[in-house]
Amino acid sequence: MSVKAVKPEVTASKERALAAAGSLPARAPSMLGKLWLAIEMVAIFGLAPLAMDDLIHGNVLRPYLARIAPSGNIGLFVALMPILLGVLIYLLADRSFSLAREVTRGFGWRSLLGIVGVFVIAGGAVAAYMQAAHPNLFLEFPTRRPETFTRIMIMYPLMSVIVQELVFRTFFFHRYGALFGRQVWLAILLNGCLFGYAHLVMNNAFAIWSTAIVGCLFAYRYVSTRSLWAVWLEHSLWGALVFTVGLGRWFFTGVGN
Numbered sequence: 001m002s003v004k005a006v007k008p009e010v011t012a013s014k015e016r017a018l019a020a021a022g023s024l025p026a027r028a029p030s031m032l033g034k035l036w037l038a039i040e041m042v043a044i045f046g047l048a049p050l051a052m053d054d055l056i057h058g059n060v061l062r063p064y065l066a067r068i069a070p071s072g073n074i075g076l077f078v079a080l081m082p083i084l085l086g087v088l089i090y091l092l093a094d095r096s097f098s099l100a101r102e103v104t105r106g107f108g109w110r111s112l113l114g115i116v117g118v119f120v121i122a123g124g125a126v127a128a129y130m131q132a133a134h135p136n137l138f139l140e141f142p143t144r145r146p147e148t149f150t151r152i153m154i155m156y157p158l159m160s161v162i163v164q165e166l167v168f169r170t171f172f173f174h175r176y177g178a179l180f181g182r183q184v185w186l187a188i189l190l191n192g193c194l195f196g197y198a199h200l201v202m203n204n205a206f207a208i209w210s211t212a213i214v215g216c217l218f219a220y221r222y223v224s225t226r227s228l229w230a231v232w233l234e235h236s237l238w239g240a241l242v243f244t245v246g247l248g249r250w251f252f253t254g255v256g257n
Helices: 003-011 031-057 062-068 076-093 099-103 109-133 140-144 146-179 184-202 205-225 228-245 252-256
Strands: none
Touching: 031 146, 031 184, 076 099, 076 146, 099 228, 109 205, 109 228, 140 146, 140 228, 146 184, 146 205, 146 228, 184 205, 205 228
């Protein structure tokens, strides 16, 4: 879809150029308000990943929450729960947002075909590359650790993907969409980069830059459909692919401690 094809869907709402499906009509922020939003965005999306990394791997926050896990390990699924709670509290308290409207927004068959088409072509290329270049890693997770693999296939969409999409798509575009005006692709690019940066908890560069790329895809999908479930489906498909074809070792540390 071209940039021109995205803009009509994004700007169809008279109240906001960029927003979440659940965003209600609201007065545009002043210049001072935009400055505050920009500072807030940098603080939240810049510091939260550092806090998450310390919670999983560090020595500052981790000891205080280690009691949650008797083994002393804090898995990412556990660490994500306070974030989900905080975002839900904010969205429910915000009078310019309707959570019911956000979660009941569906998507059409053209969007579904787009999601499936991109996944089959790009995902198939990734799988073929892993099989040819890294045959020892291909299907390593499902064959060698089937129980853990099955558990992640169930938990990842329900406990990780939904949280990530509520934070990085719903919350981000509702709260900060007004900062970008008509600069749709700037918002998509920044959102993808912040999504990649958030994966520093995985402790490897590949996880960061690869999720930045697919983060741009997810941001584009949300902007073009305004559907949480469209991007949830696409994110879940790519997550399943990662853990299936042998890329899971670069993403497993933070997910399954």
